[in-house]
Amino acid sequence: MTRITSVALRRVLDSRGNPTVEADVLTESGGFGRAAAPSGASTGEYEAIELPPTEAIAAARRHAVPRLVDEVHAGNQREVDATLRAADGSENFSEIGANSAVAISMAAAKAGADVLGAPLYQHLGGAFRGDNFPTPLGNVIGGGEHAKEATNIQEFLAAPVGAPSVSEAVFANAKVHARASEILDERGVPAAKGDEGAWAPPVSDADAFEIMGEAVSDVEDELGFEIRFGLDIAASEMFEDGVYHYGDETKTTDEQIDYVAEMVDEYDLVYVEDPLDENDYEGFAELTERVGDRTLICGDDLFVTNVDRLQDGIDVGAANSILIKPNQIGTLTDAFDAVELASRNGMDAVISHRSGETEDATIAHLAVATDAPFIKTGTVQGERTAKLNELIRIADDAV
Numbered sequence: 074m075t076r077i078t079s080v081a082l083r084r085v086l087d088s089r090g091n092p093t094v095e096a097d098v099l100t101e102s103g104g105f106g107r108a109a110a111p112s113g114a115s116t117g118e119y120e121a122i123e124l125p126p127t128e129a130i131a132a133a134r135r136h137a138v139p140r141l142v143d144e145v146h147a148g149n150q151r152e153v154d155a156t157l158r159a160a161d162g163s164e165n166f167s168e169i170g171a172n173s174a175v176a177i178s179m180a181a182a183k184a185g186a187d188v189l190g191a192p193l194y195q196h197l198g199g200a201f202r203g204d205n206f207p208t209p210l211g212n213v214i215g216g217g218e219h220a221k222e223a224t225n226i227q228e229f230l231a232a233p234v235g236a237p238s239v240s241e242a243v244f245a246n247a248k249v250h251a252r253a254s255e256i257l258d259e260r261g262v263p264a265a266k267g268d269e270g271a272w273a274p275p276v277s278d279a280d281a282f283e284i285m286g287e288a289v290s291d292v293e294d295e296l297g298f299e300i301r302f303g304l305d306i307a308a309s310e311m312f313e314d315g316v317y318h319y320g321d322e323t324k325t326t327d328e329q330i331d332y333v334a335e336m337v338d339e340y341d342l343v344y345v346e347d348p349l350d351e352n353d354y355e356g357f358a359e360l361t362e363r364v365g366d367r368t369l370i371c372g373d374d375l376f377v378t379n380v381d382r383l384q385d386g387i388d389v390g391a392a393n394s395i396l397i398k399p400n401q402i403g404t405l406t407d408a409f410d411a412v413e414l415a416s417r418n419g420m421d422a423v424i425s426h427r428s429g430e431t432e433d434a435t436i437a438h439l440a441v442a443t444d445a446p447f448i449k450t451g452t453v454q455g456e457r458t459a460k461l462n463e464l465i466r467i468a469d470d471a472v
């Protein structure tokens with residue numbers, strides 16, 4: 074009864090005002106699922122291919138939709154995703170676009186859940202999911218590819234690790250965001266917002282560390298539970314001609330490793346994503362060896378949610394966690410396989426949004442379904458709160 078009877082694809086707006094792909098999947102028994110593809114700005118070199126939405130939609134209509142309709146069951150996610158891969162025929166979804174693939178994959182999962190009458194996290198994760206919730210990593214201050222004239226480091230992320238509930242964690246991050254704004258005001262620094270709603274002030278990274286430390290500690294005192302912070306350095310974006318560029322200054326790889334290790338200790342960082350270039354497994358391994366006992370070293374552009382790249386990392390001890398972005402790889406099956414490989418090897422999975430997002434809240438369910446310890450999905454702004462509020466609803470049994 075979950076046989077797919079129609080797949081509709083359209084262009085909708087994303088949060089940057091760009092077009093993206095939305096998919097509607099209908100099943101024989103009236104099950105319905107809708108999902109939209111997100112889109113990155115600081116994309117990894119090895120990500121699956123995002124095609125211009127018009128091309129992606131036309132190609133998916135031609136190659137994928139006929140193989141899915143009346144042939145495949147929405148409730149069987151592996152069958153849906155294997156069909157998408159077969160319809161595409163390439164390694165990296167360059168034919169139908171990872172944006173079409175991920176929208177259909179997620180919409181089919183929602184249709185499958187709808188037929189079952191189960192919440193998506195339970196359809197994907199099983200009957201015993203729904204008691205554990207991820208700590209939200211909230212982007213409070215940022216720059217890099219997400220904002221002009223702001224910090225070199227892409228994201229300074231609040232991490233309310235001691236919050237008694239996911240709801241209190243979500244509100245704690247919003248408070249840190251508000252407190253950071255007050256501190257910027259007190260310092261007379263005007264701040265626009267970056268793509269994800271983080272403050273994008275024209276300050277040095279050193280100042281941003283200070284402001285973040287103060288904001289986190291003020292809110293921690295007010296709320297009475299532990300709040301720490303972390304970073305997405307997005308170092309591949311800074312790496313050119315063999316060195317890391319911080320404005321006019323540069324750091325060699327050894328200096329970058331020393332710098333990150335020092336910041337981990339000075340600010341008791343709980344999380345550092347992409348501290349080194351996406352090709353530098355060795356550097357990742359060295360840093361993980363140095364500070365991996367006290368912080369998460371997470372591979373985003375390094376692994377691109379790809380099990381082959383993750384296995385290469387596991388082989389050399391590069392990183393102790395992986396960022397999971399379904400659109401980096403194209404299907405939910407691939408994303409789940411990456412989570413499973415990571416957890417079999419003692420690595421944490423961090424489920425993540427992209428800088429270009431929609432109201433789609435699938436990743437909230439994905440985080441609960443995979444029992445992920447962290448989710449990175451912003452702090453404020455509608456396309457971010459869509460996921461955060463969905464986490465609150467899941468915890469409240471209201472989905």
Ligand SMILES: C=C(OP(=O)(O)O)C(=O)O
Nearest residue numbers: 113114115116426427428
């Ligand atoms: C969310 C991120 O940004 P983007 O979507 O631009 O890759 C990231 O780098 O983790």
Ligand SMILES: [Mg+2]
Nearest residue numbers: 305346347373
């Ligand atoms: Mg990243």
